[in-house]
Amino acid sequence: xxxxxxxxTPRRTKEIIQKYGFSFKKSLGQNFLIDQNIxxxxxxxxxxDSSKGALEIGPGIGALTEKLADAASKVVAVEIDQRLLPIxxxxxxxxxxxxxxxxxxxxxxxxxxxxxxxxxVSGVSVVANLPYxxxxxxxxxxxxxxxxxxxxxxxxxxxxxxxxAASPGGKDYGSLSIAVQYFSEPELVCVVPHTVFIPQPNVxxxxxxxxxxxxxxxxxxxxxFFFEVVQSSFAQRRKTIANNLKSRFFAKEDRTELERLLxxxxxxxxxxAETLSIEEFASLSNVLYEAGVR
Ligand code: SAM
Numbered sequence: 001x002x003x004x005x006x007x008x009t010p011r012r013t014k015e016i017i018q019k020y021g022f023s024f025k026k027s028l029g030q031n032f033l034i035d036q037n038i039x040x041x042x043x044x045x046x047x048x049d050s051s052k053g054a055l056e057i058g059p060g061i062g063a064l065t066e067k068l069a070d071a072a073s074k075v076v077a078v079e080i081d082q083r084l085l086p087i088x089x090x091x092x093x094x095x096x097x098x099x100x101x102x103x104x105x106x107x108x109x110x111x112x113x114x115x116x117x118x119x120x121v122s123g124v125s126v127v128a129n130l131p132y133x134x135x136x137x138x139x140x141x142x143x144x145x146x147x148x149x150x151x152x153x154x155x156x157x158x159x160x161x162x163x164x165a166a167s168p169g170g171k172d173y174g175s176l177s178i179a180v181q182y183f184s185e186p187e188l189v190c191v192v193p194h195t196v197f198i199p200q201p202n203v204x205x206x207x208x209x210x211x212x213x214x215x216x217x218x219x220x221x222x223x224x225f226f227f228e229v230v231q232s233s234f235a236q237r238r239k240t241i242a243n244n245l246k247s248r249f250f251a252k253e254d255r256t257e258l259e260r261l262l263x264x265x266x267x268x269x270x271x272x273a274e275t276l277s278i279e280e281f282a283s284l285s286n287v288l289y290e291a292g293v294r
Contacts, residue, residue, distance in 0.1 A: 130156055249288070
């Protein structure tokens with residue numbers, strides 16, 4: 001039975017926008033999805049069922065939210081733009097298991113939100129068409145806070161998705177790839193054309209799934225130091241690993257010490273950061289850390 005018309009058709013979306021006199025704010029990354037097929041793919045990739053919860057960031061006018069409502073037992077949608085609240089109130093009115101929270105996801109206490117809202121579900125995934133201007137801060141907050149998440153399935157800028165999923169050796173591989181892969185296993189779900197949004201964004205988009213790791217892929221002596229070593233190693237991509245590390249951690253006269261430590265970590269000083277695997281970065285940062293380098 002078709003109990004309601006989906007709101008993500010171009011006609012219905014335009015109707016709602018007109019009815020409420022809504023104007024898109026570019027500064028909030030407002031590009032709304034109007035394609036049933038893509039919405040279905042996003043929800044499908046999250047592996048939800050009637051025992052699971054979903055956290056949506058930026059529901060807009062609720063196109064993805066109503067699909068999540070059909071797929072999960074509880075949905076919480078965090079929206080920053082107050083003007084969207086009456087629209088969401090109307091669109092989501094049939095769903096008593098959907099809660100809209102007004103706020104900036106970057107400022108919310110997500111641990112508390114999880115404790116309060118997802119007590120009765122067997123697992124939670126984040127599913128969202130993210131505002132592109134804050135994609136990386138949002139994803140890093142979700143991952144670094146170690147929320148009890150199963151999957152993060154998000155529409156993001158294609159170029160950012162490729163960097164997150166990149167393997168060593170290519171131009172896309174960098175500190176973002178390592179940060180994301182330390183916390184999750186990324187997989188590109190699909191590339192998405194501009195035409196599925198209103199208004200259409202100026203960049204290409206893609207859906208990525210991050211399967212959140214329950215255990216870290218490598219052992220590091222100190223996490224903050226590990227990420228600092230990674231960042232510093234990529235400071236100037238065309239420089240060798242030895243030169244990048246030297247600029248950040250070693251005085252001029254300490255070149256021999258740096259070479260000794262690189263040898264201990266079994267890394268040739270002439271290599272570039274983009275060729276090092278996450279295991280090699282872990283071993284390098286552990287050797288440096290144990291030698292007292294900071
Ligand atoms: N989910 C809707 C869809 O797919 O049609 C809208 C997606 S739109 C790309 C991004 C949404 O995120 C907008 O509704 C915007 O207002 C909201 N947003 C932007 N920054 C936010 C933030 N910091 N916290 C919560 N929501 C935010």
